[in-house]
Amino acid sequence: MKSFTYERANSPAEAAAAAARTPRAKFIAGGTNLLDLMKLEIETPSHLIDVNRLALDKIEPTSEGGLRLGALVRNTELATDERVRRDYGLLSRALLAGASGQLRNKATTAGNLLQRTRCPYFYDTNQPCNKRQPGSGCSAIGGFSRQHAVIGASEACIATHPSDMAVAMCALDAVVETVRPDGATRNIPIAEFHRLPGDTPEIETTLASGELITAVTLPKPVGGKQIYRKVRDRASYAFALVSVAAIVQRDGSGRVALGGVAHKPWRVEAAEADLPRGAKAVTAKLLADARPTRENAFKLTLAERTLAAVLTEARG
Amino acid sequence: MKFDTPATTNPIDQLRVIGQPVNRIDGPRKTTGTATYAYEWHDAAPNPAYGYIVGSAIAKGRINAIDLAAAKAAPGVLAIVTAENAGKLEKGSLNTAKLLGGPDIQHYHQAVAVVVAETFEQARAAAQLVRVDYASAQGAFDLAKLTDSAKPEKITGGPADTKVGDFAAAFAAAPVQLDATYTTPDEAHAMMEPHASMAAWDGDKLTLWTSNQMIAWNVADIAKTLAIPKEKVRLISPYIGGGFGGKLFPRADALLAALGARAAGRPVKVALQRPLMFNNTTHRPATIQRIRIGASKDGKITAIGHESWSGDLPGGQPDGAVSQTRLLYAGADRMTTTRLAVLDLPEANAMRAPGEATGMMALEIAIDEMAEKLGIDPVELRILNDTQVDPEKPERSFSQRRLIECLRTGAERFGWSKRSAAPGRVRDGRWLVGTGVAAAFRNNMLTKSAARVRLDSSGIVTVETDMTDIGTGSYTIIAQTAAEMMGVPIDKVVVRLGDSNFPVSAGSGGQWGGNNSTAGVYAACIKLREAVAQKLGFNSAEAAFADGQVKSGNRSVPLAEAAGDGELAAEDVIEYGDLAKKYQQSTFGAHFVEVGVDTATAEIRVRRMLAVCAAGRILNPKTARSQVIGAMTMGVGAALMEELVIDKRHGFFVNHDLAGYEVPVHADIPHQDVIFLDETDPMSSPMKAKGIAELGICGVAAAVANAIYNASGVRVRDYPITLDKLLDRLPEVG
Ligand SMILES: Cc1cc2nc3c(=O)[nH]c(=O)nc-3n(C[C@H](O)[C@H](O)[C@H](O)COP(=O)(O)OP(=O)(O)OC[C@H]3O[C@@H](n4cnc5c(N)ncnc54)[C@H](O)[C@@H]3O)c2cc1C
Numbered sequence A: 001m002k003s004f005t006y007e008r009a010n011s012p013a014e015a016a017a018a019a020a021r022t023p024r025a026k027f028i029a030g031g032t033n034l035l036d037l038m039k040l041e042i043e044t045p046s047h048l049i050d051v052n053r054l055a056l057d058k059i060e061p062t063s064e065g066g067l068r069l070g071a072l073v074r075n076t077e078l079a080t081d082e083r084v085r086r087d088y089g090l091l092s093r094a095l096l097a098g099a100s101g102q103l104r105n106k107a108t109t110a111g112n113l114l115q116r117t118r119c120p121y122f123y124d125t126n127q128p129c130n131k132r133q134p135g136s137g138c139s140a141i142g143g144f145s146r147q148h149a150v151i152g153a154s155e156a157c158i159a160t161h162p163s164d165m166a167v168a169m170c171a172l173d174a175v176v177e178t179v180r181p182d183g184a185t186r187n188i189p190i191a192e193f194h195r196l197p198g199d200t201p202e203i204e205t206t207l208a209s210g211e212l213i214t215a216v217t218l219p220k221p222v223g224g225k226q227i228y229r230k231v232r233d234r235a236s237y238a239f240a241l242v243s244v245a246a247i248v249q250r251d252g253s254g255r256v257a258l259g260g261v262a263h264k265p266w267r268v269e270a271a272e273a274d275l276p277r278g279a280k281a282v283t284a285k286l287l288a289d290a291r292p293t294r295e296n297a298f299k300l301t302l303a304e305r306t307l308a309a310v311l312t313e314a315r316g
Numbered sequence B: 001m002k003f004d005t006p007a008t009t010n011p012i013d014q015l016r017v018i019g020q021p022v023n024r025i026d027g028p029r030k031t032t033g034t035a036t037y038a039y040e041w042h043d044a045a046p047n048p049a050y051g052y053i054v055g056s057a058i059a060k061g062r063i064n065a066i067d068l069a070a071a072k073a074a075p076g077v078l079a080i081v082t083a084e085n086a087g088k089l090e091k092g093s094l095n096t097a098k099l100l101g102g103p104d105i106q107h108y109h110q111a112v113a114v115v116v117a118e119t120f121e122q123a124r125a126a127a128q129l130v131r132v133d134y135a136s137a138q139g140a141f142d143l144a145k146l147t148d149s150a151k152p153e154k155i156t157g158g159p160a161d162t163k164v165g166d167f168a169a170a171f172a173a174a175p176v177q178l179d180a181t182y183t184t185p186d187e188a189h190a191m192m193e194p195h196a197s198m199a200a201w202d203g204d205k206l207t208l209w210t211s212n213q214m215i216a217w218n219v220a221d222i223a224k225t226l227a228i229p230k231e232k233v234r235l236i237s238p239y240i241g242g243g244f245g246g247k248l249f250p251r252a253d254a255l256l257a258a259l260g261a262r263a264a265g266r267p268v269k270v271a272l273q274r275p276l277m278f279n280n281t282t283h284r285p286a287t288i289q290r291i292r293i294g295a296s297k298d299g300k301i302t303a304i305g306h307e308s309w310s311g312d313l314p315g316g317q318p319d320g321a322v323s324q325t326r327l328l329y330a331g332a333d334r335m336t337t338t339r340l341a342v343l344d345l346p347e348a349n350a351m352r353a354p355g356e357a358t359g360m361m362a363l364e365i366a367i368d369e370m371a372e373k374l375g376i377d378p379v380e381l382r383i384l385n386d387t388q389v390d391p392e393k394p395e396r397s398f399s400q401r402r403l404i405e406c407l408r409t410g411a412e413r414f415g416w417s418k419r420s421a422a423p424g425r426v427r428d429g430r431w432l433v434g435t436g437v438a439a440a441f442r443n444n445m446l447t448k449s450a451a452r453v454r455l456d457s458s459g460i461v462t463v464e465t466d467m468t469d470i471g472t473g474s475y476t477i478i479a480q481t482a483a484e485m486m487g488v489p490i491d492k493v494v495v496r497l498g499d500s501n502f503p504v505s506a507g508s509g510g511q512w513g514g515n516n517s518t519a520g521v522y523a524a525c526i527k528l529r530e531a532v533a534q535k536l537g538f539n540s541a542e543a544a545f546a547d548g549q550v551k552s553g554n555r556s557v558p559l560a561e562a563a564g565d566g567e568l569a570a571e572d573v574i575e576y577g578d579l580a581k582k583y584q585q586s587t588f589g590a591h592f593v594e595v596g597v598d599t600a601t602a603e604i605r606v607r608r609m610l611a612v613c614a615a616g617r618i619l620n621p622k623t624a625r626s627q628v629i630g631a632m633t634m635g636v637g638a639a640l641m642e643e644l645v646i647d648k649r650h651g652f653f654v655n656h657d658l659a660g661y662e663v664p665v666h667a668d669i670p671h672q673d674v675i676f677l678d679e680t681d682p683m684s685s686p687m688k689a690k691g692i693a694e695l696g697i698c699g700v701a702a703a704v705a706n707a708i709y710n711a712s713g714v715r716v717r718d719y720p721i722t723l724d725k726l727l728d729r730l731p732e733v734g
């Protein structure tokens, strides 16, 4: 771990301004991802801005009939909130499928969205990795790629985004609220929040430098059966090989997002029109441009079969 | 004490303390955090400095140059040790690769430097400033490509190859044949406590507080590596947070703590950081195993052949995957071969039940496949081919062999008769459900073991031996042995372990620790009883030791009186004659497993497990059960998830942390049951006990594999059995 300076911010604007003031500064929330990466010197911020004291830890109704989830609401609290469980069951289920009880007690809404990939080469500083060290190459291509992306990847990077929560938020049409160092706020639809790797896999979101997440808002509840199905080798405490977040209405229409297949939660609205026709039709469109590796081609079959099971469950 | 004739009735047979489910006597210390693990001797050597290891970034090649300037200038740095400045070092006889690499590099993450600093954080930060310029060389990393060049190499307890009769002809003539190849991957011990040591020098004397299963081996090998007399080395290792064979040998933490302490002139602590735990240390090697079985139509095995390939660094050793095939089933014509390839992966070595663990993974699927071909129930097929003698040397019988009873008891208790022999028939909601069985088999090893027993004037009996407790329960069964022998309650016994100042024991490994170390304590107690009897004026043959008293006829004297004002001590060693040569000593069992396979995703989840074990006298059914359920859990890991994934381009295990190397979590292990057959084995020792902790893993993975086949109809011969290996072969969903 490199030495760093530390300050505790008292308001969102102050935090964003502090980030603007100090080059290579980072916010720290729960620290469950950032600190691990700092110990390995994968992240080497020169300055940490602790945002834990900001009053962004509430879940409040919005005037549009939705919910605003503060950036610092802990994953445990979010998953167990009565309103979330009642109206956004998908989100609650996705959260509970992730990490462990202890981690969820620390992990925050914003930190979860910004957690970094679990590509093993990203974690091994002896190995080339474009995401960690731009221009050094991608070790996963031609290497161990069972966990990696099957769609939307690039020659530069085939990593996946590991968050379960984000997949549910994507299906729920969540919106990320931020404040920039100059004090300007903006709303970023979740579909536009995470980026595909392209030539710059080190840039993972559309956040500007120093931009602070203040909340995530959920639109008015959409009802339907909400199912989050996470597939993995062991029963708990593992990242998804593939996950399916689905909202299925009584008439068979609905929404689907996939986790574990791309650099971001994977949702193609055009594919959702085929939901009444079944999983095969939907995944054919969802994953039409898939380019898996030899080791992860099974994810295509797995995604289709998992979606089929989810649709059966939704109908049942 | 020489043990060379079968045990007769002795004080252990009273079973007042032995055989009771006594709680672990070290439990309170562990649950209150007062048991000192290697990294926690805060008072023993005050003001220690901290070492952090730099692992090689290449698998094979040379170091051109190391630039230490930036690291040396970093805050808090006291010393940096590399092969260049370490002075002359030898390679320990138990190590295949050097613990400190350079200029030649033998494997990925081989230690190339240790940075010593005032704090752990400073050492870690400075370690990342060490710049190493490597010249990488081509290495061999793919076992499958090396099978032709692999050479015969002997295995633990036997030759490379064995041959009885004419296997080829008998197999060719057999009306029912199986010829199948199975693979098992490299596996990591993945124990909770990493390798850790603290070293302190007093002049030319070295004390190492470490985490090690074998004290005397390691004293000798550390001394050899440092080229100092072994009298100058003291090892202290009373608590060990798991070993599984990974801590049988000296590792980089111990050597580099010693070198770091010498360089810094202060005690130094070194723990392997978790990401180094997979490539810096030893691992269970991958195997390729070809099994051929020929049988008559009525299920009698006529020919059995088992060939195994594994790899290791030059000078290394093979996995003994064929061991059990030499002994487990009858069959007149038989052969086994062991071939070792040279690989440039990290060092392969022992992991829980080395040999049988991997061998049974393959053999016990093969038997299941044969049962199906023959149309015979897999429990019955195993019973049909039982042998009471060593099938390679029929003049040797087994000291005890109750495999059939294990299988029958297990089948009864598990409800085996309700099973559908045809696969893919049972559905429970979204799950395809199936059951599988496998035999369990692991040899029992005898090695000499010494102990000292001291009686003080308050009647406290203190046992001292360099035996280790790696979480197994050694403290407790040793206390039970001494309590039984001396006729005192267990709370009057103090057990002190894991110190090279104590008499040399069997140590922990190969499931030999329990039987041998308690037999050593038995021997010492017999001596102490004689001394007590003499002191108190009893005829030692007639004196009874019970309730803290020594009694004979009408006379009864408190045991404590024998110590007078001081203490009475005795030391002895159990040594073995040739009973193990005359009789084959093995442990037996049967594993039954029920699994569910998700109809859509092919996720595999174990639903219930049962093990029935016949392993001599069970010294403590509670600690023994813990060992067996732990082993069963590890077997599930081997079946379903554990695999060190090799990057075959660069030659290292890629998933080198506990996020990437998955082992079972609680949710994977829903229900386990263990039954011990009531057995004593008078050939094994005066304790009449045998090993149990490794038997528990042998066969588990195959039972899981067989259950998966029974559930889904998909036969997978390559471990671990992950969902991607089933997915394409499951019926359509929807
Ligand atoms: C062992 C383990 C298992 C896990 N398993 C899973 C799993 O199965 N599924 C899953 O989804 N996740 C899993 N996780 C990841 C876990 O969900 C994340 O670590 C956690 O959500 C991160 O939240 P945090 O608040 O601790 O973030 P931090 O570590 O504090 O921060 C993460 C990133 O977010 C930035 N950040 C934090 N707050 C803000 C803000 N308000 N505005 C802008 N930037 C901000 C930080 O600068 C940093 O870059 C696992 C983690 C571990 C360690």
Ligand code: SF4
Residues within 6 Å of the ligand: A117, A119, A120, A121, A122, A128, A129, A130, A131, A132, A137, A138, A139, A140, A141, A156, A157, A158, A159, A201
């Ligand atoms: S996939 Fe991405 S994160 Fe992984 S090695 Fe390649 S560039 Fe790095």
